[in-house]
């Protein structure tokens with residue numbers, strides 16, 4: 001009887017993978033990972049120099065990403081079928097041997113493996129290896145302290161409606177907006193309404209090949225990949241010399 005191990009990979013730079021995930025990935029014979037159809041996949045790209053030559057790979061290709069709205073019934077049904085199918089396949093594979101599932105960032109932080117983790121409870125032995133979340137790699141790429149003193153940090157998804165974004169942004173000190181991508185125009189408008197656009201940074205593919213950092217106000221609105229994060233730094237309490 002084998003075990004399913006989901007290895008968190010961190011934000012992108014393979015040097016930021018934990019020692020534990022690195023060890024598991026290098027010795028893995030069976031490796032599964034999510035990707036968009038027609039792409040290599042971010043998770044698979046991160047481990048490209050680590051996998052064994054004889055590793056057997058199982059790409060789990062999303063049936064849709066942006067082709068259908070995630071609120072539609074069709075999207076929901078396609079995704080349910082997809083997760084059920086892969087939960088069955090992973091359960092069957094794990095009957096004979098260990099299996100490693102790759103996950104960019106930390107698996108339990110908006111990670112796709114969560115949908116398999118819930119379905120596999122009681123059906124297979126599952127272990128999740130924690131990792132540095134993508135946003136941590138992004139604020140380190142900016143090389144500035146991110147939260148101070150009593151700052152409240154708020155993590156938002158760019159998929160939220162504009163009014164919800166504005167309300168949360170106004171209440172936040174330090175701010176993270178994930179899933180920017182094609183939602184960038186709405187995220188920019190919300191930041192402008194919350195009075196925070198001039199303080200916002202955009203980090204695309206933080207710590208990955210092709211990393212790009214820009215002041216958000218200077219970025220063209222139609223020009224943002226899914227793996228991008230908006231950050232506004234906290235300005236909280238700290239001891240400073242009197243003038």
Ligand SMILES: C[C@@]1(CC(=O)O)C2=NC(=C\c3[nH]c(c(CCC(=O)O)c3CC(=O)O)Cc3[nH]c(c(CC(=O)O)c3CCC(=O)O)/C=C3\N/C(=C\2)[C@@H](CCC(=O)O)[C@]3(C)CC(=O)O)/[C@H]1CCC(=O)O
Nearest residue numbers: 034035036039041042043065066070110111112179182226
């Ligand atoms: C629909 C949408 C809504 C949303 O994001 O909420 C959504 N993905 C969208 C876009 C998109 N997804 C991907 C790309 C290509 C990226 C590329 O190749 O560069 C693009 C962009 C594109 O297609 O252009 C691939 C991808 N996605 C996830 C991973 C794995 C991972 O990160 O673990 C990887 C592969 C990573 C890799 O390659 O390693 C994970 C998730 N994506 C989900 C939903 C959730 C699962 C579905 C569900 O159960 O609903 C989950 C688990 C997140 C969650 O549930 O929080 C959103 C449209 C939003 C919009 O309107 O703009």
Ligand SMILES: C[S@@+](CC[C@H](N)C(=O)[O-])C[C@H]1O[C@@H](n2cnc3c(N)ncnc32)[C@H](O)[C@@H]1O
Nearest residue numbers: 011105106111133134178179205206226227228
């Ligand atoms: C489905 S969530 C997965 C989050 C991941 N499990 C983590 O711990 O960061 C995908 C979103 O994470 C963000 N993201 C993750 N890693 C990133 C990176 N290295 N650079 C920029 N954005 C990243 C993007 O906002 C992207 O839309």
